[in-house]
Amino acid sequence: MAKQFPEIDDAQRKFIEEQHVFFVGTAAPDGRVNISPKGMDSLRVLGPTRIAWMNLTGSGNETAGHLLETDRMTLMWCSFTTRPLILRSYGTARTLHLGDEGWDELAELFPDHRSARQIYDLNVDLVQTSCGYAVPFMEYRSDRDTMQKWVDGKTDDQIKSYWVEKNQQTIDGKPTGTAS
Template structure:
């Protein structure tokens, strides 16, 4: 039932654009595999083999730490509404931090946020669809504003402090480079 493609078609791009959430998977060579749900207005398809998504400050920073070790990422969407389908996009990603020159032009594609932590510029090398027949129907009830309020309440200085105290390493202790690469 699975079908594989070299790139996203217009039909698959429209499917992505109608989804309210997606999942990100990453892993280092050793340690835990991270699968994280993402929502809000945080993803753009920039071409048949290019997706960018903005990572907002949150409890963990696993993806950045994993990509610093092994550059691979999987994005996944599930058709919870009318069309039963699972879409996976496999590829590699550039991690861009606010200090990087390419960050701001891509960040401008999204609503302003104090919590913008990284942008992942994903180059797709495989796209796969599968049936999704076992995925339940779920109704979309709206966006949560908790993360936005949390970041707004802290402001830029509070977010920087959070990065320093909570986002410098993965749960397995790998560096995320949120504050820059350390030199010997």
């Protein structure tokens, strides 16, 4: 049975911090809904109603585009180990780009990563837990090194060129606000 909470409690925070992957969901008022898996050391629970996560370069940039139109965001974690649990945090988010006020303060919370495109600052207004009875057991081996190898093979200018080529529009053709 799903249970709802006004904020993240200590047990929920611990659960979030133990997970190796989370999912982000956003949608513009029209067009496609986007759900993306995220990993690496890219998320911080900053308090009972605040989460920040650093978005690294990817092949798309739907979250940024959606947040230009509506600030709704959902983050989800699910246990693949012993405890069957799904946890979602719902709220509104703002996008920070390198150079924006607040970027430096939040970026200090994460390992330095040259391909960081945005930091999302989520104000949580609802937390929901539900059973994870149908979620399979899976064993975590390690983070992939693919992103780091890709970054290591690029200059900063090449990464920015990639953003211009691949990250300027959503799949629905809307702008993402990513610097060119």
